[in-house]
Amino acid sequence: MYERIKGFRDFYPGEMRARRVVIDELEAAARRYGFREIGTPTLEPTEMYVDKSGEEIVDELYSFTDRGGRDVAMTPELTPTVARMVVAKQQELSKPIKWFSTRPFWRYEQVQQGRFREFYQTNVDVFGSAEPEADAEILAYCADALSGLGLTAEDFEFRVSHRDILGGLLESFDADVETREAIRAVDKREKVKRTEYHALLTEAGLSREQAEEFDALLDTDDLDELVEFAGTERVERAVANLENVLEAVEDLGAREFCSVSLETARGLDYYTGVVFECFDSTGEVSRSVFGGGRYDDLIEGFGGQPTPAVGVALGHATLSELCRRAGVWPDESLETDYYVLRVGDTRPVAARIARELRERGNVVETDLSGRSFGAQMNYADSIDAETVVIVGERDLANDEITVKGMASGEQTAVPVDAFPGEFERPTYDDFE
């Protein structure tokens, strides 16, 4: 007996069915916005991730040397791949480029509740627009996708910020601040103890007093106050951009899901503008459900023409936690329209009925194992069959079959030639 690899999952039909409903909804929403599906490879050159994220990323990668001597990595995220694809066809692709896809990614990380080494994401990106409407469309898409799953403004919120607000505020202190370090500290603000957080800020270059002043600024509701505090064009522009994005989000009907939250810094370094994270409003799912933002420099960094970009990666693991918490996780039971039960030498008729029901688009199972009446009924029960069509030798001698509604247990004889007849999806009620 073989063991599944740690951090990887098998999805049996019930759970898979629920996951499929969720994936279909996320993708249908993306299609409505005119995002187009793409397909992407599982392996990429390892250097692509090292160049983007630094040598330390290798510790998290499933990377190896292939039989042709190539250093390859199982993709830990989609963004570098789509950036490569945009660069490869930069001339032919009409802008904006709007892509989505759903697939697994891999990181060699500590396995814990809701975090796996193989994890699934739906990625949605816009390339070629620097305007607030593009950021807004990503946010509105996320709101539509989550609403489509049955989640409401009571269930989730998008915490929205702009990387230059934090960066600009830090710059305005009379101190030699390591901006990256300080932003990473902010990203940990809710995750670590207050003293540890302040220690991280002072390590990044702020004095204790400055750290407290900076921290107080993060809680303000008044963006103008920040502009005034910093007194720089950088912060002024960032605040104006954030406000423009939120206004465009308002036009798209998704403003109610968004709150400004300056501590939303996102761990990743390549964001250049608006950033956001989705959180469970109740706090029960404590980590961010997913996140995204603007990354205007990546395509150029990959050797392409300067191409602004904004996108989101919806991680299915935390999203499913949110759905379960909110009571909207789809039903995991199987759905079967018909079980065609045969008794005795009746296969041609049973097969004809199964075939015609399938041609009408129904989910139909029939006996594959030559089992008894009772065993077939038990199986029909186990697959949640709505209707059982009994094709028995004695009934057939009278040119009849029996149609049984499994919920009520009621059954009736039906002329064999009348089934399924004109009906698309005949049930007991059509013949009683």
Next chain:
Amino acid sequence: MYERIKGFRDFYPGEMRARRVVIDELEAAARRYGFREIGTPTLEPTEMYVDKSGEEIVDELYSFTDRGGRDVAMTPELTPTVARMVVAKQQELSKPIKWFSTRPFWRYEQVQQGRFREFYQTNVDVFGSAEPEADAEILAYCADALSGLGLTAEDFEFRVSHRDILGGLLESFDADVETREAIRAVDKREKVKRTEYHALLTEAGLSREQAEEFDALLDTDDLDELVEFAGTERVERAVANLENVLEAVEDLGAREFCSVSLETARGLDYYTGVVFECFDSTGEVSRSVFGGGRYDDLIEGFGGQPTPAVGVALGHATLSELCRRAGVWPDESLETDYYVLRVGDTRPVAARIARELRERGNVVETDLSGRSFGAQMNYADSIDAETVVIVGERDLANDEITVKGMASGEQTAVPVDAFPGEFERPTYDDFE
């Protein structure tokens, strides 16, 4: 600029759209038969493949040692994984177990026309029935799936055989035959020169004369002749089983797609009963499109209770070649219901219209880049928008918008409050 890894593919939206239509059809057909979707991991223990296929398989694997010291392989096929999953929940799963899934697999092979190192398959399997109805259901499913793609009996055929017919015939020769070698030779019958083929048979232990006699038998239409020639119970049973399967296929309406073809041996060693391959009827796609068969011993070999099984792996690469050859490959152009074009300060109205059209399930794009009227029209053209809704400042001053049908070029003014109004998918024709 980074290079894509050799043998791996990027799918841009046009090709991906056609592939998605194909995948959806293959999966919808599987669902109608009551096959249930499962999700499976990308990595498995390398030894799982070595135990099943021998040490030489490693040369074809993307295998490596992970950071935890595990010898892992990117799955080269699905069957061992589903066998592992069946064994892991053998007690809970009600039989027959009917599963399907679509995903990529990986083999380090020579890259050539229609063969890639990353390749996609839809796998469909039944576990727990040894009866001919199960084999027949797999064949009927394949026929339905291909018919659903628009392929007909003119386009493809299933060449069906039984592993024990070949094995039994070989056994009946007065010679010390290496059955595996001989069956592999038969599998190459159409692929290599006649002299080479005969050499392979003699290497396997047949005399020259026996090889010719054996070869002549393969072309017979009369299965009874084989039973008589061999004179063994093994061949008699195999022929009877094959005939029973074809009879059950007849009941399911798929007999017309099947021909008996003894040379269909399948390269893989684990088949135990009926085997089949799908071929292009015109021969233009020269290699088999896909294949499958019965493998009754695998689950037991994986440490489970004896569990008969039959399945098929539909490879998308050769299937797409067949679809293209037959002229039924889906349209690769994008589909867009609406482009909402805005001119001047009209974003709230344009956004409201886009939102309401999306709520009705339509594919809607709108300006994300603050572009000119002309640039927006060109973009609407490039995404094959069916209808352009023009929201202009001057029109809006009269509480009007303009609805333009892109095929005809005709346009008309519509009261802004009447759009989309009661309509699910309003076009120019609704307002002219």
